[in-house]
Amino acid sequence: xxxxxxxxxxxxxxxxxxxxxxxxxxxxxxxxxxxxxxxxxxxxxxxxxxxxxxxxxxxxxxxxxxxxxxxxxxxxxxxxxxxxxxxxxxxxxxxxxxxxxxxxxxxxxxxxxxxxxxxxxxxxxxxxxxxxxxxxxxxxxxxxxxxxxxxxxxxxxxxxxxxxxxxxxxxxxxxxxxxxxxxxxxxxxxxxxxxxxxxxxxxxxxxxxxxxxxxxxxxxxxxxxxxxxxxxxxxxxxxxxxxxxxxxxxxxxxxxxxxxxxxxxxxxxxxxxxxxxxxxxxxxxxxxxxxxxxxxxxxxxxxxxxxxxxxxxxxxxxxxxxxxxxxxxxxxx
Amino acid sequence: xxxxxxxxxxxxxxxxxxxxxxxxxxxxxxxxxxxxxxxxxxxxxxxxxxxxxxxxxxxxxxxxxxxxxxxxxxxxxxxxxxxxxxxxxxxxxxxxxxxxxxxxxxxxxxxxxxxxxxxxxxxxxxxxxxxxxxxxxxxxxxxxxxxxxxxxxxxxxxxxxxxxxxxxxxxxxxxxxxxxxxxxxxxxxxxxxxxxxxxxxxxxxxxxxxxxxxxxxxxxxxxxxxxxxxxxxxxxxxxxxxxxxxxxxxxxxxxxxxxxxxxxxxxxxxxxxxxxxxxxxxxxxxxxxxxxxxxxxxxxxxxxxxxxxxxxxxxxxxxxxxxxxxxxxxxxxxxxxxxxxxxxxxxxxxxxxxxxxxxxxxxxxxxxxxxxxxxxxxxxxxxxxxxxxxxxxxxxxxxxxxxxxxxxxxxxxxxxxxxxxxxxxxxxxxxxxxxxxxxxxxxxxxxxxxxxxxxxxxxxxxxxxxxxxxxxxxxxxxxxxxxxxxxxxxxxxxxxxxxxxxxxxxxxxxxxxxxxxxxxxxxxxxxxxxxxxxxxxxxxxxxxxxxxxxxxxxxxxxxxxxxxxxxxxxxxxxxxxxxxxxxxxxxxxxxxxxxxxxxxxxxxxxxxxxxxxxxxxxxx
Ligand SMILES: Cc1cc2nc3c(=O)[nH]c(=O)nc-3n(C[C@H](O)[C@H](O)[C@H](O)COP(=O)(O)O)c2cc1C
Ligand code: SF4
Ligand code: SF4
Ligand code: SF4
Ligand code: FES
Ligand code: FES
Numbered sequence: 001x002x003x004x005x006x007x008x009x010x011x012x013x014x015x016x017x018x019x020x021x022x023x024x025x026x027x028x029x030x031x032x033x034x035x036x037x038x039x040x041x042x043x044x045x046x047x048x049x050x051x052x053x054x055x056x057x058x059x060x061x062x063x064x065x066x067x068x069x070x071x072x073x074x075x076x077x078x079x080x081x082x083x084x085x086x087x088x089x090x091x092x093x094x095x096x097x098x099x100x101x102x103x104x105x106x107x108x109x110x111x112x113x114x115x116x117x118x119x120x121x122x123x124x125x126x127x128x129x130x131x132x133x134x135x136x137x138x139x140x141x142x143x144x145x146x147x148x149x150x151x152x153x154x155x156x157x158x159x160x161x162x163x164x165x166x167x168x169x170x171x172x173x174x175x176x177x178x179x180x181x182x183x184x185x186x187x188x189x190x191x192x193x194x195x196x197x198x199x200x201x202x203x204x205x206x207x208x209x210x211x212x213x214x215x216x217x218x219x220x221x222x223x224x225x226x227x228x229x230x231x232x233x234x235x236x237x238x239x240x241x242x243x244x245x246x247x248x249x250x251x252x253x254x255x256x257x258x259x260x261x262x263x264x265x266x267x268x269x270x271x272x273x274x275x276x277x278x279x280x281x282x283x284x285x286x287x288x289x290x291x292x293x294x295x296x297x298x299x300x301x302x303x304x305x306x307x308x309x310x311x312x313x314x315x316x317x318x319x320x321x322x323x324x325x326x327x328x329x330x331x332x333x
Numbered sequence: 334x335x336x337x338x339x340x341x342x343x344x345x346x347x348x349x350x351x352x353x354x355x356x357x358x359x360x361x362x363x364x365x366x367x368x369x370x371x372x373x374x375x376x377x378x379x380x381x382x383x384x385x386x387x388x389x390x391x392x393x394x395x396x397x398x399x400x401x402x403x404x405x406x407x408x409x410x411x412x413x414x415x416x417x418x419x420x421x422x423x424x425x426x427x428x429x430x431x432x433x434x435x436x437x438x439x440x441x442x443x444x445x446x447x448x449x450x451x452x453x454x455x456x457x458x459x460x461x462x463x464x465x466x467x468x469x470x471x472x473x474x475x476x477x478x479x480x481x482x483x484x485x486x487x488x489x490x491x492x493x494x495x496x497x498x499x500x501x502x503x504x505x506x507x508x509x510x511x512x513x514x515x516x517x518x519x520x521x522x523x524x525x526x527x528x529x530x531x532x533x534x535x536x537x538x539x540x541x542x543x544x545x546x547x548x549x550x551x552x553x554x555x556x557x558x559x560x561x562x563x564x565x566x567x568x569x570x571x572x573x574x575x576x577x578x579x580x581x582x583x584x585x586x587x588x589x590x591x592x593x594x595x596x597x598x599x600x601x602x603x604x605x606x607x608x609x610x611x612x613x614x615x616x617x618x619x620x621x622x623x624x625x626x627x628x629x630x631x632x633x634x635x636x637x638x639x640x641x642x643x644x645x646x647x648x649x650x651x652x653x654x655x656x657x658x659x660x661x662x663x664x665x666x667x668x669x670x671x672x673x674x675x676x677x678x679x680x681x682x683x684x685x686x687x688x689x690x691x692x693x694x695x696x697x698x699x700x701x702x703x704x705x706x707x708x709x710x711x712x713x714x715x716x717x718x719x720x721x722x723x724x725x726x727x728x729x730x731x732x733x734x735x736x737x738x739x740x741x742x743x744x745x746x747x748x749x750x751x752x753x754x755x756x757x758x759x760x761x762x763x764x765x766x767x768x769x770x771x772x773x774x775x776x777x778x779x780x781x782x783x784x785x786x787x788x789x790x791x792x793x794x795x796x797x798x799x800x801x802x803x804x805x806x807x808x809x810x811x812x813x814x815x816x817x818x819x820x821x822x823x824x825x826x827x828x829x830x831x832x833x834x835x836x837x838x839x840x841x842x843x844x845x846x847x848x849x850x851x852x853x854x855x856x857x858x859x860x861x862x863x864x865x866x867x868x869x870x871x872x873x874x875x876x877x878x879x880x881x882x883x884x885x886x887x888x889x890x891x892x893x894x895x896x897x898x899x900x901x902x903x904x905x906x907x908x909x910x911x912x913x914x915x916x917x918x919x920x921x922x923x924x925x926x927x928x929x930x931x932x933x934x935x936x937x938x939x940x941x942x943x944x945x946x947x948x949x950x951x952x953x
Contacts, residue, residue, distance in 0.1 A: 071726050072880045074923040085930060086922045091726060106922060110882070113919035117885035143912055144889055145896075145903050162431030162703065162874050163470075163477040166866065167892050170901045195878070204419075209334055211419030215721065215878075216428040218704070220888045222878030225428075227420035228340065228406050228435065236337030236421065 030096040035103065047078060047089035047100060056102050059111060059133045061118075062196035063090035064246055066309040067206045070197045075114045075133060079104045086110055112137035120144045120172045121220075123192045126250025126261075130194070144172035156190070157229045161218035173220065179258075182231040185239050185318050187258045188224075192251035195222060199243035199252060207311040212236040213243065241317035245300055245310055254298040267292060275302070278316040283307065285316050296320045336419060343411035350400040351408060354393040355386075355415050383417040388737075390416060390426060390719030394433055395661075395700060399499035402442070403434040418719070429721040429877075430702035432493075432661045441494040441516040443467075443475040444662070445507070448623045448871065449817070449864055450484035450780045450853060454506075459488055462509035467516075475512070479705060479871055480623035481505075481662050484780040484853070485532050485787045491662055492516055501664035523665045526552050529634045532626070534787040534804065542774045543750055544790045547634025552669050555676040558637040564682060566753035570645045571690045573756075578649040579605060582752065584760030586772040591617055591708075591745030592822070592849045593927070594837050597752075600742055603732035604650040607740035614647045614655035615717070615736055615743040619701055619708035621660055622820035623871060624851035627776040627788045628746035632659070632666040635750070636673035640696060642749030644683065645756065647694040650742050655696040658713050661703055670698055705875040709926050710743045711735075712877065723879045724926035747776055747850075767793030770838035777835065779804045781853040782811070791835075798831035800852055811856040815943050819848020821868045822931035824938035845938075861945050862898045865936050869894045872932040883929025886920040890933060897946050910940065 027042035034054060041050040046069075051058045062073040069091035077086035081099035086107065101107060115134045119141035124130045133139075156177050167173065180188040197215065204211045212235045216225035226235035244252040253261075260266040271292045278285040286305040290298045299317050303310035343351070352358070390412070397408045404427050413420045427435045445463065447456040460470070460477065467474040483489035483505035490507035492515040494500040502515040503523070515521075529548040530536040536548055550557050558564070570578045583598030604612055616639060620628040631639060643655045659667055674696055677683045685693045699717050701707050707716045711725035714736045735741025751773055755763045764772045771793035777800055780786045784805025791800065797816060807813050813828045824845045826833070833839055840847050855864070869891035878884045893913050896902050902909045917933030924930050939945040 071925070074880050074882055074925075077923045085924075088726065106918075109915065110919050110923040113886075113915060114881050114923065117881050117889065117919075120889070121885050143903070144892065158436065160431065160434070160436075161429060162479070164870070164874060166870055167895050170892075170896050170903065172892060173888055194881070195884070210337075211334060212337075212421055214419070214421040214425035216421075216425045217878070218429050218431075218721075219873060219876040219878040220884055222884065225421065225424065227424050228409075229424075230339065234339050236335075236339075236419070 030094065032094055032096065032098040032100065034100050041094055043094070043096075045094050047080075047087070047092045047094055047098075048076060050094050050100075051078075051089060051102055058089050058102060059136070060090055061130060061133075061194060061248055062198060064198060064303070066303055066311070067198055067201045067246065070201065073114065073194065073196055075111055077107060077110050078102045079107050108137060112139050115139040116141050116143065118194050120147075121174045122194050122249070123174075123176070123189075124194075124249065126192060126253070127194075127248060129248055141172075145170050147172055147174045147176065156217075156221060156223055157225065159217055159221040161221070164221075175220075175223075180231075181255075181258075183233050183239070184255055185314075186241060186244055186255055187253050188232075189251050189253065189258075190223060192249045193224060194249055194251075195224070196248060198246040198248065199224060202242040202246045202311065203237075207242050207309070208238070208240050210236055210238050210240070212238070239314040239318060240312060241299075241314070242311045244317075245312070256297050260292075260297065266297075271297065278312070280315040280319065285312055287312070287316050289320070295324055334417065334419065336413065336417065338410045338414065338420065340406040340410040340420070343405075343407035347397065347401070347405060347408035348411055350397050351393055351411055351415065354389060354396045355412075358415060383415065386416050387418060387719040388717055390418065390423065391430075391699065391702060391716065394427060395702065398433050398702075399493070399495050400497070402440040402495035403437050405437075409435075416719075422720075426719070426721055430661075430704050432701075432703035439473040440496065441492065442473065443512045443516055444478035444481070444491045444493065445475055445512065446479070446481040446483075446487070446489040446491075447477045447867070448480035448484075449821070449867055450480070450624055451488040452863070452867060453781060453855065453859055454487040456488040459490070459507065459509045459512070463512065466509065466513060474516070478662075479874065480621065480625070482620055482626045482629050482660070484624055484626055484778065487780065487786075490515075491664075492518075494518065503662075503664055523668070526634060526669075529630060532630055532787045533634075534785045535789060541790050542754055543631070543747070543776060544634070544788065546638070547630055550635070552634055552636050553672050553676070555637065555673070555680055555682075558635075562757065563637050563753070564641055566756035567641055567644055567648075567682070568688065569756045570648055571688065571692070575605060575649045575651065578645060578756070581755055581760035582649070585751075585755040585763040586760075587748065587751055587755060587763070588771065588837060589745055590747035590751070590775070590850070592622070592819070594847070597744060597748055600732060600744070601646065601649050604652075604740045604742040607733055609733070609738075609740050611654065611739055612650050612652040613736045613739055613741040614643055614650065614652045615710075615713065615741055616643050616655065616657040616746060616749055617708060617710065617713060617743055618657055618659040618663075618666070618746045619705075619713060620663075620746070620849070621705040621708050621875075622822060622849045622851065623868075624778055624780055624817065624820045624853045625849040626778050626780075627850055629663055629666050630788050631746050631750050631776075632663070633669055636666075636670045637677065638750045638753055639746055640670075640673055640677055640683070642744075642752035643696055644687065644694050645752050646742055646744065646749065648690075648692050650740075652742070653693050653695065655694065656699050656717055656736070657696055658699045658701060658707070658717060660707075661701045667698065667700060674698060704877075705871075706877045706926075706928055709928060712926070713743065714741070721877070723877045724928075726925055745849075768834070768836050768838070771836040775835070775847075775850065777850045777852050779852045779854070781817075782808045782856045782859070783854050784808050793836050794834055796832050796834050797826070797852070800835060801831070801854060804854075807854060807856050809856075811858065813854060814857040814859060815855045815861065815939070817851060817853040817855070817864075817935065819846040820851040820853075821871050821935055822927070823848040823851060824934050825943055826938070827942050830942075846934075861939060861943065862894075865939055865945060866891070866894050866898060868935050872928065876928060876932075877926075880923075880925045880929065882919045882923040883925070883932060886916050886924075886929065887932055890916050890920075890936065894936065906946075910946075913937075913940075 071088040071091040079101040486505035489505035707722040712722040873887040
């Protein structure tokens with residue numbers, strides 16, 4: 001028995017030439033029709049991607065590139081020939097031969113109604129995107145009456161599923177409720193929540209894997225909640241702020257921003273943003289520092305960043321006060 | 334996943350209730366004794382193995398809810414530890430189902446049906462009475478409930494008394510006094526199977542095929558079932574082989590009886606051919622469409638037929654596991670199905686190598702927890718998987734991606750009950766029953782203001798008028814004002830439609846639907862506005878809340894109906910009707926699932942074919 005045979009493994013032969021990079025197959029292209037024009041699109045695309053690739057701006061609220069589509073807001077619906085109902089562009093995969101209308105009267109009505117429903121039930125004052133859609137589709141939320149003053153409007157967190165008391169007045173029920181200010185880092189104003197599920201996804205499988213928040217309740221009373229509706233400090237939250245980063249309505253907001261807005265000094269036109277690399281650890285996350293009056297007022301990360309995909313941890317997101325400490329010392333000295 | 338627990342420790346009682354379903358804990362992490370040697374082997378600890386048990390969440394919540402009358406936070410945390418579920422998610426599940434309570438409530442709660450069939454038969458006066466004797470609805474003790482599936486004997490109530498062994502008393506017809514008495518009963522013996530006869534006005538008719546055994550053959554006696562022809566179909570299926578069975582079902586032209594009327598054979602064929610493994614069979618016994626009670630009568634009266642149908646479905650589609658998902662409000666059906674499953678198992682008709690055929694099949698009973706939406710097939714999967722019953726977007730369809738992400742055939746109880754008939758008489762012959770487009774016998778749930786409400790079995794082709802005549806016509810000889818076909822998700826038709834044959838093709842042509850087989854009659858004394866208000870409230874209560882068109886649309890629809898009823902319209906009457914139409918349109922077009930898509934149907938049909946709220950007359 002030679003020495004070679006007694007080894008339990010054989011080392012690979014030395015390479016003769018450097019290995020070739022793997023050949024990436026060009027995606028298969030399929031033909032579909034969008035608004036009457038035939039286009040060729042990679043077979044793996046969604047209708048939304050197809051529309052975007054030909055320059056059609058499709059509204060989205062619950063969709064974000066870095067999250068799994070939940071297709072719940074239905075603002076992105078398009079008309080698909082042969083389908084009984086409209087289909088959500090954000091999640092529907094294209095198929096060869098699809099004939100899609102993105103601006104038919106049915107589509108426009110659906111989009112207008114979705115945004116009207118939201119505008120009549122949710123405070124959209126800090127949701128610029130949603131307000132833009134409301135203008136674009138001519139939404140008129142006053143058609144449902146003024147917001148209903150109801151003595152139960154503040155008990156949303158404890159509402160039970162199932163039977164409810166039938167409305168008496170003529171107003172429109174809303175999700176209005178007090179702002180939750182229970183920690184130093186961010187506030188939760190669920191009166192502005194459109195229930196897009198993005199924060200739940202960012203807290204769970206799509207980014208943070210902490211699962212501190214989930215949807216509780218049912219129907220109109222469904223809401224984002226911690227376990228048993230405990231305050232954030234008592235919950236599993238680790239304050240990564242990734243939920244704030246994905247929230248499209250300002251329902252989740254930096255405490256710094258919230259307080260400045262309360263004081264009437266929040267002024268986006270005076271703000272600059274600067275990209276830098278987080279200095280806390282070796283990962284190298286891109287931080288975008290939003291600065292007003294020479295102070296950092298919030299921190300985000302670009303969704304296109306290959307390191308963060310837009311997500312950060314507590315240090316990068318909230319650990320900026322020390323910068324001000326330096327500034328303050330300089331000012332003092 | 335990094336779980337964080339902050340709540341109180343579970344009490345020994347709470348742990349014991351959980352352990353009745355999950356068994357004793359095996360590690361210190363999940364609340365057991367410290368055992369370093371065992372715990373060194375990480376496979377025993379949580380992780381994938383525990384997460385794979387997530388589907389036990391509803392069963393274990395039932396154990397806790399029925400023991401304590403609510404789900405205490407300590408018990409919920411302990412469950413989360415055992416099953417590796419984030420507590421926030423588990424809380425989301427508890428607060429989704431209306432038979433669970435995340436807040437303390439009295440040990441005894443009466444669920445009093447105030448849905449359509451019951452409110453025209455005195456449900457409101459029961460509620461008023463309970464308000465006086467027990468207290469206001471919100472104070473615990475009693476709650477209003479959507480349809481309890483006993484409309485033929487309306488008004489109905491279900492009393493749930495928690496404790497060491499839960500007592501569930503299903504009352505119909507119910508009176509306030511009986512409800513109060515039932516709230517303190519510590520023991521309850523349900524009526525024998527013979528009592529079903531009152532719900533089957535045709536009882537004794539020899540030609541009944543689906544209802545032939547109900548009320549006559551003891552549903553707890555497997556040999557009686559076999560003596561009356563049971564399990565011959567399964568033996569025939571084994572002779573035919575899976576392809577042969579599917580060929581018979583295809584040639585029978587059987588259409589699903591759950592509401593969507595999809596060809597059953599095609600569904601089975603797609604699952605049989607689907608490459609993913611394993612395959613599953615699900616029997617949809619969530620029956621919660623207001624006005625529907627046929628599946629309950631089949632399961633209470635002839636559970637083996639449904640089990641045999643499921644077993645044949647399993648054989649044909651290459652599945653070895655089936656789930657029967659029964660709504661939580663059917664305690665009698667639950668007991669009978671559980672007993673029938675045990676009997677079939679011990680006779681070798683379920684389990685390994687059934688009848689020496691080499692085919693193995695197991696069926697588990699799963700109990701719902703109060704959510705109409707869980708009858709929607711994908712919401713039902715989510716519920717079995719231990720989640721909130723939120724429907725999935727389709728495609729993909731269940732035949733490709735169903736329960737646990739695997740190819741799944743899901744069929745209604747009545748659909749499956751037809752399967753043994755098809756194999757016994759042959760598909761061709763079955764197709765000869767009824768009409769060209771609607772084959773076979775069909776069960777109709779006739780309720781409301783007729784002389785003899787109940788479940789009726791007819792061959793497809795009978796007209797609406799025939800059926801109402803069979804039920805003895807309008808009660809008290811009064812005038813028929815309207816009929817609700819297909820339940821809350823169905824449509825109203827006027828007396829002009831009495832000559833319409835109740836077939837899939839004729840109802841479709843008339844813009845109506847058979848839905849789940851509901852035929853609810855209203856005479857001219859009924860306050861239609863009140864009925865429409867209740868239907869609107871039903872959808873608002875039962876929307877899962879996931880998508881905007883349905884979550885908000887059902888609320889706006891309900892508000893609008895309330896305005897029409899009390900005459901305080903916004904703008905003109907015409908403006909309101911136009912707005913109602915737009916609300917209906919977006920719900921139909923853009924909702925994720927059938928609930929939102931049909932939530933405006935009954936109301937719109939009442940405006941069109943019954944002329945509810947004509948402009949000049951104010952409310953009604
Ligand atoms: C809101 C909603 C509720 C439903 N409820 C039920 C139900 O209680 N029972 C049922 O069999 N099907 C129900 N369905 C239909 C199921 O989704 C599915 O089509 C059916 O179970 C398929 O069985 P079948 O082909 O045998 O009819 C419901 C559908 C929707 C949209
Ligand atoms: S801050 Fe992070 S951990 Fe806390 S709720 Fe938001 S996403 Fe979850
Ligand atoms: S809090 Fe924001 S991100 Fe979360 S569901 Fe509401 S709107 Fe969406
Ligand atoms: S249509 Fe209604 S029930 Fe269906 S998914 Fe949407 S919100 Fe849920
Ligand atoms: S963006 Fe597609 S459904 Fe919300
Ligand atoms: S049991 Fe009350 S309406 Fe069906």
